[in-house]
Amino acid sequence: MEVGHGDADLLVSAQTGSGKTVAFGLAAAHTLFDGQETLGQAGAPLMLAIAPTRELALQVAAELTWLYGEAGAKITTCVGGMDSRREARALQYGAHIVVGTPGRLKDHIDRGALDLSQARVIVLDEADEMLDMGFRDDLEYILEQAPEERRTLLFSATIARDIAVLAKRYQRDAIRIDTVDRSQPHNDIEYRAMRVIPNQIEGAVVNVLRYFEAPSVLVFCSTRASVNNLQAALLERGFASVALSGEMGQRERNEALQALRDGRARVCVATDVAARGLDLPDLGLVVHAELPINKATMLHRSGRTGRAGKKGISVLLVPHSRRRKAEMLLHAAGVEAVWSGAPTSEEILVKDEQRLLAAPIFTQEPAASDADLIAQMVSERTPEQLAAAVVNMLRKNLPTPANLTDPGEGPQRKPRREGEAYEPSSSPFDRLSSDECTWFRMDIGRNRNADPKWLIPMICRIGGITKAQIGSIKTFPEETRFEIATSHAEAFKKLAAMNTQEANITSSEAPAAGMFKGGHRNGPREGGRDFGGREGGRPSFGRKPFGGNDRGERTERPRGEWQERSEFKPRTEGGDRPDRGAKPFRPRGDFDNKPSGFKGKPAGAKSFAGKPAGGKPGFKKPRRFD
Known part of the structure; x- marks a missing residue:
């Protein structure tokens, strides 16, 4: 991405993974240096960058440190979950660039620790996400503290109505730059939708990880409980995995991401807190263990892979009961996914054989000091024994695949004619x-x-x-x-x-x-x-x-008995049961002519229930207002 328009405000929409951090760093350089070669003595911040999540803010700070390192820039972060007193002391000592999350930045402004009176550039990264997370009031409060002559650079994946309103209010004659071709999906990401049985999702995740064998993997779940359960199951299966969710402290989250970056962990099971802005090296696979709630979440989850020109794979695990939901998500995003069952044990074993034959261990040059040991092994072992030892060594740490069953295609939607409404599946x-x-x-x-x-x-x-x-x-x-x-x-x-x-x-x-x-x-x-x-x-x-x-066979009664039971008999003076005697006939208005009370009680006497006295006292059943 190329951004460079002097001192103008910018409104930029760009795909995830297209280099927005470096872009706004370069765009702000002309204003920050103001003709100087270095930034000089640090004081009140000259640039403020606002990001929606802690991880993204720390990542932006790391990128700007690399970009402005030679210019002697002093960069300070202000994010939730970290020690606010230490951040306040760093701000007191002075900083050229401050990167933070909206809530923590507002707190420092309220306490007088953050002074934006000298700010020349304000950057809003992933502005659409910050509005979705409910930070509108905090963003407006922060923008109002900065000088009116500042530059405002607004970066977003999409320019929705809320973003346009915010830009119109706080930007001056902003230049609109749209780098996204809405008619084309992300060409570097291959989408696959895999049918699974609901109680086999954990096994499906295991088989997907074993089949693709990507160096780094992000597995997304919808809730913190699902993250903890799945991560514990993967650890038990033998996968080096870490968890990432909102309930974790900032230190734990930083350690989890660092373990993924330096190779100590291969799999990160996360909630949608990791769906925005994170740039992880060699992340070749994203697995949606639970379907995202909407199109934007699916695209941002999948956008963690296929970055900077690299290819990536996004796998949606679709229970048969959520088939229609998955079809609607893919259709709304304009994505064509390849549908199939989850990888089987046989398919994984075939992949393992191919990877073993092409393992890098066969192309590595042996050290000169190992020549005698190699010669001795060749003289004492047959080629079959050596090959078997290599195979056993390479397979030793491979987790065992799960036995899965493909639930089948299920009801398919009919082909859609041109101009006809979209119908994901049959009724x-x-x-x-x-x-x-x-x-x-x-x-x-x-x-x-x-x-x-x-x-x-x-x-x-x-x-x-x-x-x-x-x-x-x-x-x-x-x-x-x-x-x-x-x-x-x-x-x-x-x-x-x-x-x-x-x-x-x-x-x-x-x-x-x-x-x-x-x-x-x-x-x-x-x-x-x-x-x-x-x-x-x-x-x-x-x-x-x-x-x-009991056997379901119909047995008819004699017609006479049936008719006798069903025949209508009017009540006579003696009644239909002679042994009970005659039941007196009482006309409907008879109660109106009777004196109040029963069994000799005085007229007008009432019981607790409001009925004529003489019976058992009772209470009215309270009315229910359900």
Whole structure:
């Protein structure tokens, strides 16, 4: 990126990883030096750079230290999580450039430690992120403390409406520079979407890390708890990993990033706190263990790789229940992803063999002092023994891949015609036909209160499928038979064989026509539907038909008895139960003519409940206002 327009304000939008830090450092140099070769004695800061996160602020400070090192620049950082008293002392001793986060900078201004009266340049890096994080008031407060004749350089990934309003208010005739081609995605990043079963996400992360073997990897999760759990699981599997989340102190976060930079750790499991601005060396892979919340978060997460002209890979792990969400994210971002299942153990072993044969260890020149040892090993060992030793040594520290099952393609969206609205996938209510399904049997029937309300979630959980892949469900006294989409039948069968704690599921034939006879009290209705949505009778889901037996067979009562039970009999003077005697007939308005009170109580007497006295005292049930 080239930026250089004298002393004008700049409004710049650029892709992540395009060198914005160096760009605004060079753009501010003309104003800072003012014709001098060095910056001179440090006093009140001449330049203030504001960044959204602590890590990005420290990274910007490191880049500016390298850029202005020969000019004798004194750079001070003011970020949350660090000792504010030490920062205040550094500001008191003087600084040419101050880099910080909005909240901490505002605190130093309020305490009188930071004086912006001499500031010539104010830089807002990742301005869109700072507005999204709720720093608008802090930014406006800081900008109002600087002189009006200052230069304001505003850098953002996108120029949204909020950014444009901020620029119009605090910039003067800013020059707009847009380096982003909105019609083209980031060409240095390859996107892959991998289908996974929800309870196999941890294993999918392991296999992705083993398959690609990138020098540095960022794995993104949505919550701090997910970060801690996944990082602990990767450590147990043998991966050198660190965690990065907002609950960690600044010292811990710095140590985690430093471990990733110097090679002591290969994997960093992080929340979205690491999605902006971080520049990590040799970061060739980004894994979305949990899907991002929106398009911008996905692009910023993925933008940690493919920086400075290097190629990178972004992998989205997509549970079958989030397929539509992933398709919408990719479509909104204008990204074409390659869909597949997660890498299998066999594919990883093939990759391992290729990497072993091309290992750098075979191309390294041996030291002269090792010549005698090499000759002795060659004389005492056969080539097969030496090769086996090398293979065992290289494979010794490789984590074992996980055994995964591909849940299958699932319902696919129809091809979209030009001008037609985007539809990510077909409706889940488009049921399967009989020729698209395979029958299975479960050892749970009406004798164990089989009910689709809890059978369907259990089937989806055991077999790693969604409701859209389930056809008909038919319950019997001792078992339940159900249909699964043929495209998912093999994977379902494998997973069901592994999860036998809740139910034993085996393959089955279609139930005979007589097995389900009388499943509904009215029998199969013309045009009726069973639970799977196909034509036929509606199952009872565990209810016996009226007048039926335990085997589901209909037994009709004699017509005379049926008519006798259903016949309407008007009440006579003796009543319909002669043994109980006649029940007096009372007209509707009879209460109006009776004296107040019962059982001889005086008229007008009331009980606690406000009813006529004589009965048991009671209290009104309080009304609920739910």
